[in-house]
Amino acid sequence: xxxxxxxxxxxxxVNAASDQLSKAVxxxxxxxxxxxxxxDGLAAAGIIGSALWRLDANLHMRVQQWMDEKIVExxxxxxxxxxxxxxxxxxxxxxLCTHLPKHRxxxxxxxxxxxxxxxxxxxxxxxxxxxxxxxxxxGAGVAYLVARALDAGNKDLAGLAVVGxxxxxxxxxxxxxLGGLNMGIVKDAETSGVLEASIDLQFxxxxxxxxxxxxxxxxxxxxxxxxxxxDKSLGLLLNLDIKPKIGDKWRALxxxxxxxxxxxxxxxxxxxxxKGIPEHVLTLIGRVYTLVNEEPWTPLRDAREFxxxxxxxxxxxxxxxxxxxxxxxxxxxxxxxxxxxxxxxxTITLNMxxxxxKPDRITEMRSIYLVQGEGFVDxxxxxxxxxxxSTTLPNLNKPIIAYATLSGEASVKVSARTLATMTQKGLNLxxxxxxxxxxxxxxxxxxxxxxxxQIPIESVDDFVELVDEIIYKKVKAISxxx
Ligand code: C5P
Ligand code: C5P
Ligand code: ZN
Numbered sequence: 001x002x003x004x005x006x007x008x009x010x011x012x013x014v015n016a017a018s019d020q021l022s023k024a025v026x027x028x029x030x031x032x033x034x035x036x037x038x039x040d041g042l043a044a045a046g047i048i049g050s051a052l053w054r055l056d057a058n059l060h061m062r063v064q065q066w067m068d069e070k071i072v073e074x075x076x077x078x079x080x081x082x083x084x085x086x087x088x089x090x091x092x093x094x095x096l097c098t099h100l101p102k103h104r105x106x107x108x109x110x111x112x113x114x115x116x117x118x119x120x121x122x123x124x125x126x127x128x129x130x131x132x133x134x135x136x137x138x139g140a141g142v143a144y145l146v147a148r149a150l151d152a153g154n155k156d157l158a159g160l161a162v163v164g165x166x167x168x169x170x171x172x173x174x175x176x177x178l179g180g181l182n183m184g185i186v187k188d189a190e191t192s193g194v195l196e197a198s199i200d201l202q203f204x205x206x207x208x209x210x211x212x213x214x215x216x217x218x219x220x221x222x223x224x225x226x227x228x229x230x231d232k233s234l235g236l237l238l239n240l241d242i243k244p245k246i247g248d249k250w251r252a253l254x255x256x257x258x259x260x261x262x263x264x265x266x267x268x269x270x271x272x273x274x275k276g277i278p279e280h281v282l283t284l285i286g287r288v289y290t291l292v293n294e295e296p297w298t299p300l301r302d303a304r305e306f307x308x309x310x311x312x313x314x315x316x317x318x319x320x321x322x323x324x325x326x327x328x329x330x331x332x333x334x335x336x337x338x339x340x341x342x343x344x345x346x347t348i349t350l351n352m353x354x355x356x357x358k359p360d361r362i363t364e365m366r367s368i369y370l371v372q373g374e375g376f377v378d379x380x381x382x383x384x385x386x387x388x389x390s391t392t393l394p395n396l397n398k399p400i401i402a403y404a405t406l407s408g409e410a411s412v413k414v415s416a417r418t419l420a421t422m423t424q425k426g427l428n429l430x431x432x433x434x435x436x437x438x439x440x441x442x443x444x445x446x447x448x449x450x451x452x453x454q455i456p457i458e459s460v461d462d463f464v465e466l467v468d469e470i471i472y473k474k475v476k477a478i479s480x481x482x
Contacts, residue, residue: 046326140164
């Protein structure tokens with residue numbers, strides 16, 4: 001019953017957003033869309049952008065890593081009739097209300113909110129209606145609901161919403177499936193003929209790459225000595241007597257027989273157990289989402305790979321390429337994005353190696369692991385590294401707090417990650433980041449499981465101490481409750 005009411009209320013908010021957008025389009029008012037720079041944000045930009053573009057809207061789009069005064073000032077200066085935030089904004093309702101009280105704003109987001117939406121803001125957020133925005137629907141998903149309300153013909157955009165949800169690692173249901181509100185979106189994508197979901201080995205490039213490359217390219221799960229290591233991956237195949245090539249043609253994962261797949265799967269399971277991360281064995285096999293209208297041999301056909309491609313463009317500072325692809329550009333943007341993706345993978349391997357080189361780059365504190373990117377790790381990459389580490393550090397029983405210095409600025413970017421085992425007990429990193437950042441004149445927020453903050457550089461040690469202290473107390477309280 002509560003769920004039905006929640007669904008109805010969410011629909012009402014979605015319809016209200018769609019009505020406002022329709023009116024703005026009819027009056028040819030300029031609409032500014034501002035979206036987050038990661039895969040989900042870029043997918044959201046593609047969805048709402050395409051839906052509005054199909055209506056011939058007067059549209060401006062941009063991508064941001066976070067909200068700050070600069071964005072507020074820009075909105076004040078440009079003074080658009082309507083600003084739409086996608087995959088961001090919920091954490092800044094108070095800022096938007098205080099500084100832009102006269103501007104019309106729609107927030108299509110799935111982050112936990114901070115502050116209250118005033119009269120000027122239409123806040124469409126699953127958390128407001130009893131849904132868990134960190135697991136059940138992404139920013140792209142919320143944007144999709146509005147796109148569908150604008151025109152049922154936009155159901156073909158559901159595939160992009162699946163890409164966004166996978167980018168935000170919402171495949172936390174049985175066998176790495178999407179669940180909750182995302183299930184309806186998957187169904188729309190299937191019925192509109194853009195998506196097929198099946199169960200198979202999970203490797204990256206399963207449709208597109210030689211098997212050893214697919215193994216090496218997989219970072220979720222990060223398999224020690226396999227991820228990022230093509231030579232060792234090839235060695236593994238040869239040891240298992242799995243032919244990587246027939247004649248001079250490389251085989252892809254989908255070319256393997258069921259028997260070969262079983263052999264590979266069991267060898268990798270043994271390897272993960274030997275490396276002390278047996279819990280990752282279960283993630284080797286799971287739900288695979290294939291975008292059937294995308295060309296085979298492109299990184300767009302497998303929805304997880306698509307999400308990493310989008311993420312790489314944002315994290316490597318080239319979000320406009322990601323937006324172009326999310327908008328449907330299948331020309332030279334694909335080649336450019338593929339080059340960016342390569343560079344992104346190289347950067348991940350370099351950064352991971354750098355982090356592991358010296359013990360003080362990852363230190364264990366009382367209740368957190370602290371990862372210091374110093375000047376080496378780019379601030380846009382620190383979130384990606386924190387995500388990878390959170391699924392690879394053995395026996396991770398403490399959240400990861402990672403930071404990188406912002407080039408040319410006196411502040412640091414913090415990324416925080418934990419596991420579902422901690423959030424299920426009530427640990428909420430988004431709240432903790434918000435609270436601690438505020439104490440030092442910074443900004444923070446996000447999801448319970450993945451969150452971030454920006455804080456002044458001189459406060460970083462005190463900030464880390466405070467976060468360690470808050471988490472210590474919270475975990476103690478959780479244990480006392482049993
Ligand atoms: O802003 P947004 O919600 O799109 O970003 C969430 C971020 O947190 C993504 O970069 C996603 O990969 C990351 N994440 C994570 N671990 C989770 C859930 C999300 O690292 N369990
Ligand atoms: O930047 P990073 O990938 O670590 O962000 C993790 C999550 O925290 C994302 O969902 C991001 O939108 C959110 N975040 C936030 N407020 C900040 C920084 C990050 O809500 N100040
Ligand atoms: Zn998101």
